[in-house]
Amino acid sequence: MKPIFILNGPNLNLIGEREPEIYGAGTLAGIEEGLRKQASAVGLEIVFRQTNHEGVLVDWIQEARHVASALILNAGAYTHTSVAVLDALRAVSLPIAEVHLSNIFKREPFRHRSYVSPAATGVICGFGAQSYRLALAAIIEILGSSDASTRSLHA
Numbered sequence: 001m002k003p004i005f006i007l008n009g010p011n012l013n014l015i016g017e018r019e020p021e022i023y024g025a026g027t028l029a030g031i032e033e034g035l036r037k038q039a040s041a042v043g044l045e046i047v048f049r050q051t052n053h054e055g056v057l058v059d060w061i062q063e064a065r066h067v068a069s070a071l072i073l074n075a076g077a078y079t080h081t082s083v084a085v086l087d088a089l090r091a092v093s094l095p096i097a098e099v100h101l102s103n104i105f106k107r108e109p110f111r112h113r114s115y116v117s118p119a120a121t122g123v124i125c126g127f128g129a130q131s132y133r134l135a136l137a138a139i140i141e142i143l144g145s146s147d148a149s150t151r152s153l154h155a
C-alpha cells in the first residue's frame with residue numbers, strides 16, 4: 001500500500017506556542033508521532049510534512065496523486081484563500097480528509113469558507129489534535145473497505 005500523505009500548511013509549525021487557547025498545547029511533532037504509531041499499528045506508512053508556502057503545498061498535493069494512497073490536509077489559512085490548492089486537489093482522485101484543529105465555524109466569518117471542502121471526501125474540525133486521529137481512522141477504514149458505496153464517496 002502506498003503511504004498516506006498528511007500535509008500541513010502555514011503556521012502549523014508553531015502550534016504549541018501559537019494561540020494555545022485555540023490550537024492546544026501539543027506540538028506538530030507530537031501529532032506526527034501519534035499518527036505514525038496509529039498507522040503502523042495497521043501496517044500503514046505516513047508521509048508527514050509542513051510548509052509555510054502555498055506553491056510548495058500545491059507541489060506536494062500534485063506529488064500525492066502518484067505516490068500516495070490518500071491525503072489528509074490541514075491547509076491552515078490557505079483553506080480560506082487558495083484557489084490554487086482547490087485546483088490541485090481537484091486533480092487528485094484519492095480519498096481526501098480536510099482537517100482543522102479548531103472549529104472554524106465557531107470562529108471569524110472569514111474562516112467559515114473553505115476552498116478545500118469542495119474537493120474533500122470529508123471534513124473534521126474542532127477536536128484539536130484528535131481531529132487528525134479521527135481523520136486517519138476514517139481514511140484507514142476507507143482504504144480497507146470492500147464496500148464499494150463507501151469507496152465511491154471519494155470518487
Ligand code: DQA
Pocket residue numbers: 010011012074075076077078079099100101102103104111
Ligand atoms: C486551522 C484553522 C485556520 O483557520 C487557521 O488559519 C490555521 C489553523 C486549524 O487547524 O484550526 O492556521 O487550519
